[in-house]
Amino acid sequence: MSSKYPAGRLPEPPSPIADDGDETHFCGTCAFSSACIAAGYDKPELAELQCLVEHVGPFRAGEHIFRTGDPFRAIFAVRGGTVKTRMVDKEGREQVLGFYLPGEVIGLNAIYPEHFPCDAVALDTAFFCRFSFPAMSALAARVPAVQQHLFRMLSKELGTASLLAGDHSADERVAAFLMDLASRYAARGFSATRFHLSMSRGDIANYLRLAAETVSRVLSRFRNQKLIQIEGRELHLLDPAGLRKIGQALLPD
Amino acid sequence: MSSKYPAGRLPEPPSPIADDGDETHFCGTCAFSSACIAAGYDKPELAELQCLVEHVGPFRAGEHIFRTGDPFRAIFAVRGGTVKTRMVDKEGREQVLGFYLPGEVIGLNAIYPEHFPCDAVALDTAFFCRFSFPAMSALAARVPAVQQHLFRMLSKELGTASLLAGDHSADERVAAFLMDLASRYAARGFSATRFHLSMSRGDIANYLRLAAETVSRVLSRFRNQKLIQIEGRELHLLDPAGLRKIGQALLPD
DNA sequence: CGCGCCTTTGACATCGGTCAACTTTAGTGG
DNA sequence: CCACTAAAGTTGACCGATGTCAAAGGCGCG
The missing domain is CATH 1.10.10.10 (Winged helix-like DNA-binding domain superfamily/Winged helix DNA-binding domain)
Incomplete structure (x- = not known):
């Protein structure tokens, strides 16, 4: 899959998710793939991961994946394309919080406030796996590898302030x-x-x-x-x- | 307990953890108190929380709670005093990452790398609850309120970049x-x-x-x-x- | 084709950093 | 209790990196 995007640029939008492989395989660049592997592709838990994931997109450049204040229900893994997250203060000034590439996850900072604290805007044509968070945490309680993966993703994002x-x-x-x-x-x-x-x-x-x-x-x-x-x-x-x-x-x- | 520290200043060090109440009550300012309450103080799970928590301190001003590179085994809730976290780059320049007050938690950013990515230094005489992280995640898998609390704490800390x-x-x-x-x-x-x-x-x-x-x-x-x-x-x-x-x-x- | 946004480049202004001198506070030992 | 010292804090003078303003060119999109 990655060979299709030689420079991070996407091909033309038509039928973009078509080659996603059979139903029991997520895209190779998916941030959750290591959790899937840890759980084992043939375990019954995988069927549940299938249930709680939903492929969404395409979003075109400038379109919002979510907006500040939207109720938090899911996190999104970037499958293709690029996203920026940003806050806009009351004077209307934009503040870019980060850029997200294929395989990275957005929305984790909305768990605590239960509403998205920022906008997510596609920078080019972008696709996502949408994971229902309630379903995800329920699964995490039964599959240690999923829980651990969530903890690690959250912790990893804490270390991302370094560039600033x-x-x-x-x-x-x-x-x-x-x-x-x-x-x-x-x-x-x-x-x-x-x-x-x-x-x-x-x-x-x-x-x-x-x-x-x-x-x-x-x-x-x-x-x-x-x-x-x-x-x-x-x-x-x-x-x-x-x-x-x-x-x-x-x-x- | 909080009334003892009217201006965030600590009393003199001698026998400082003595008044911590009976064994089934943690300090009122503890970041985990809401999780404890959610689980119910009389539930058998509380006994397990008791097992995985350990009171540590006092640390005097300038002493390290942990150092960059230390293997990650536990997170720490500040019970009293103040802590700064900091990174020191290879040229020896210090970078202060944050200040932590009573009731706040340090060490969450070490989950992913499995080693502390920064130092934690006491700014005055400080005490902590030390929570074994392996024990904590095992408990989280069985007690939804604990899992949720961990997710929320991690997510909350993601929103802390605002001042910078x-x-x-x-x-x-x-x-x-x-x-x-x-x-x-x-x-x-x-x-x-x-x-x-x-x-x-x-x-x-x-x-x-x-x-x-x-x-x-x-x-x-x-x-x-x-x-x-x-x-x-x-x-x-x-x-x-x-x-x-x-x-x-x-x-x- | 034309409009708007992005990008580049130059000229200038300014906020905050650096350097330096001095004062105040805290810690130590006599 | 005081003397001494080191660290922390304050204040002033100066300077430079970066922001602001401006103008022009380029690129994409309708």
């Missing part, structure tokens, strides 16, 4: 952002050196707490330094080691 | 920080307008991504504007509404 931490220069932030995207694409089997930026410079800037102009300038500088090749939103990391060094203070290891 | 979000002025950040502390103290039954700042200006600044001098200047300005009264680390909020207005972009509601 500290008073770091624009260069550090942008370099770390690119390397973070690269490693997340790599973790799902996509290329770690060539991919498409589904989000605008403005979204990147907002997420990194910079001005759009600053992001643009940094990217231009990186290009001049032969660290990257970039044309519009098509990105090629020419010197990942160099970028990693620049962003090291913000990156794991 | 966005490109906001130093005034906004400091005002929001003070109001956030006030509401957290209030939620635990302490005064919302008078409390002790257990952390240094440097820690506050680091947490808010400012320089210590900036925090000092902002606090001085707030004092001149009669928004607060502050003497050393003793704080009195004279105009909470005014502070809330300044920090509104970063505060809930």
Whole structure:
């Protein structure tokens, strides 16, 4: 499946979920696949996972998967495409909280408040597995691997503030952002050196707490330094080691 | 119990856990009390909660509750005192991740990596309930209220990035920080307008991504504007509404 | 084809960081 | 109880990275 999306760009929308394999196999990039494997594909519990999951989409760029204030009933695993989550304060200023790639999960921050605390907006054509949360927690109580998986996903997301931490220069932030995207694409089997930026410079800037102009300038500088090749939103990391060094203070290891 | 700590300041250390009540009651400020109540104090499950909890402390100011890299075995609920969590990057720069007051829980971000990703350091004399996490998740599988409580705690912590979000002025950040502390103290039954700042200006600044001098200047300005009264680390909020207005972009509601 | 949004680049302004000096507080030992 | 020291906090002067404003070009979409 991943080979169909060589640069994170989706093919044309028609009949997009068709090749999802037989009913007892979820998409290979699904964030829950490890839980499924742990439970064993032939166990009766799997039938229940089948019941509580629902394929939704396509959502086109700009469409909402959920909105601030919507009652929380389910979490969503990205099957294809890209999503940004954002909050909009009462003065109307947008604050981008994160970007989510295939295999990643959105909506976990809505469990406690029981309403979504943010919007989720598709950045390109996107598809999801929708998991009913009440059904999911009921299953978790009977299948330890599912419970553990939920705990781990929640805990993992707690460690995601790193890119925003500290008073770091624009260069550090942008370099770390690119390397973070690269490693997340790599973790799902996509290329770690060539991919498409589904989000605008403005979204990147907002997420990194910079001005759009600053992001643009940094990217231009990186290009001049032969660290990257970039044309519009098509990105090629020419010197990942160099970028990693620049962003090291913000990156794991 | 909370009435013993009128301004978040602890009494002298000797025999500090003595008045913890009988064995079937945890401290009233404990983050788990709602789970205990949900399960019912007389249920047999409570005996198991008793088994997996362990009172630890006192830790003196500067002592570590856990360190980066320690294997994850338990989470800690603050029973008294204050804690900061922090990461130290390889250049030795400290990054304060958060402050934790009585009733709040630390260590949740270690579930996924299975090792603590940060240090936890006592800011004053501090006590904890230590919950074995393996025992806790086993119990969660059998007691839905405990599972739900864990999910909610994890999810709640996901929403805690707000104070650091966005490109906001130093005034906004400091005002929001003070109001956030006030509401957290209030939620635990302490005064919302008078409390002790257990952390240094440097820690506050680091947490808010400012320089210590900036925090000092902002606090001085707030004092001149009669928004607060502050003497050393003793704080009195004279105009909470005014502070809330300044920090509104970063505060809930 | 034309409109709007995104992106790039330049000129300038500013908030907050850095450096430095000084004061205050807390801790230690005589 | 006081003297001494180190750390924390305050305040001022200066400077630089980044935001803001502006203009122009490019790209996609209707």
